[in-house]
């Protein structure tokens with residue numbers, strides 16, 4: 001079947017389509033119902049089915065006689081080492097770590113928060129949680145202590161697992177002080193923290209609470225996989241929403257295993273035994289789905305890369321890894337290629353490496369800007385450059401070109417067409433469906449396919465309110481865009497207060513809360529502006545309290561430090577402008593969307609409820625003087 005038939009089949013008979021896919025993974029007990037709604041009205045897949053995601057990822061391959069095949073390759077320019085683990089080794093190790101967690105009282109449904117760098121122990125801890133039915137929540141290592149504390153309070157973990165440090169280029173970043181500070185700030189206190197001591201930094205241990213990973217896992221007895229319900233949670237992954245409080249996206253076991261297993265061949269074109277690489281971080285959804293679970297479900301060798309696209313040691317780093325491990329399908333964020341392009345514009349370093357195994361180049365995490373797309377096309381001749389669009393909430397592609405089904409023509413700026421199961425529509429503000437080339441909100445008609453989130457952890461109301469209330473019956477993706485006359489989808493950017501900085505999803509509300517805390521700040525708005533390297537970066541527009549005489553440069557320096565300390569360096573918050581007023585409605589709501597569109601060079605409508613229209617011209621002039629206004633978004637003409 002080609003793409004069109006596959007897609008049509010998935011919409012015409014979702015249950016039949018996904019029943020067939022569910023038969024491809026090992027269940028302890030087959031599902032009794034393929035799709036229904038739970039007491040909250042949320043759609044649930046594969047009710048009655050029992051499985052274990054760690055079994056699907058590891059044990060099944062050992063049972064099938066593939067124990068000696070390589071499961072995980074830890075390629076770490078940060079520590080100058082490459083280590084490979086077979087399925088048998090990884091299963092044995094994971095079973096022991098699962099035993100260690102069980103010894104600490106962690107059982108089915110208990111949460112374990114993981115705050116770790118890109119080391120094999122991180123993957124093993126995730127799989128060990130899955131093995132005993134515990135729910136892991138990985139927090140990206142770039143987040144500062146207060147962000148980690150918020151997640152600890154929401155997830156309420158029994159145990160945390162961390163490491164003494166991460167390594168950023170050649171800088172050692174101690175993690176343990178951040179972990180200790182986060183636990184101090186949090187209301188909820190985990191009973192234990194297990195810490196991997198890395199040679200680059202020794203963490204100071206808190207007696208009674210802290211446990212040394214090495215001796216702990218060495219003395220633990222291995223435990224077997226516990227059957228869990230298809231609808232039981234596998235993990236919580238916090239993501240930025242429109243407010244400062246992150247949303248705990250919940251992933252179930254059954255739908256996730258079926259969808260990700262399906263995606264490996266259908267979308268990424270790989271089979272059991274192939275080498276697959278997603279150069280992301282386990283702290284993000286891409287890392288969960290395509291460093292850990294997806295490739296292992298399929299029996300691929302997956303690469304855990306502890307390095308950067310550049311300066312580890314040079315802009316040829318990716319080409320070296322692709323060649324050395326014979327990668328077939330590669331997935332990375334466009335920002336990484338922009339970093340390479342900046343240092344090696346002619347891609348000269350690639351010539352040293354044999355990339356003959358590379359068949360597909362996938363990108364996602366942010367919009368693939370046409371210049372980067374064309375650069376990739378030029379330097380990876382014959383290899384399809386596949387932009388695909390998805391989110392933490394969906395866990396896998398909403399729109400993609402399907403390498404294993406039928407490769408369609410690619411178009412610059414478009415992630416091609418909807419993936420099976422996603423009934424995508426473009427709606428205007430009134431919920432009317434828009435025709436070709438008209439931009440609106442991108443939504444997906446219910447039910448969403450397997451693998452997508454069934455709720456927000458501990459706050460189902462927020463799930464309904466944030467995603468399902470604006471257009472009843474349709475999932476609000478939060479992205480805006482349009483389709484062309486061939487149905488190709490163009491995702492033009494967020495329509496809410498989420499920004500995407502170097503492939504990292506952040507909420508402007510989260511940053512605003514920190515900026516507003518400065519004693520001299522009366523009011524503020526944080527918006528994303530276009531950035532040639534990072535896609536977007538946040539800037540603060542700040543109104544000072546009456547009588548405040550702090551110099552603008554000093555204020556900016558203090559705010560930058562506050563955002564680093566409270567959100568993290570990854571926010572890339574470097575600029576704050578003092579303004580004399582902010583555009584508001586008569587009821588006092590700051591018109592962030594208007595300002596966002598002004599700096600994006602997009603058409604904007606000023607609401608009639610604005611309290612003083614003259615502020616718009618004043619701001620437009622200021623943005624132009626400060627060099628903030630983009631000429632255009634670099635979009636293809638519609």
Ligand code: COA
Nearest residue numbers: 141142168280286308333335336339364365502503569570
């Ligand atoms: N732990 C601690 N700090 C981190 C971190 C981590 N895991 N990740 C990033 N940081 C820090 C960086 O060291 C930097 O600190 P600095 O301001 O003191 O220099 C800051 O956060 C900003 O990082 P970033 O925006 O990532 O810039 P960079 O120059 O360090 O790296 C890229 C640029 C392109 C190499 C990097 O952004 C990248 O690889 N992005 C891809 C993201 C991705 O894979 N996203 C997943 C979706 S597919």
Ligand code: AMP
Nearest residue numbers: 364365366367388389390391392491505
């Ligand atoms: P995250 O949940 O961190 O994966 O971020 C998801 C958001 O990143 C989406 O809602 C989009 O705004 C953006 N995004 C991800 N992939 C793409 C893509 N291929 N094209 C455009 N935007 C993307």
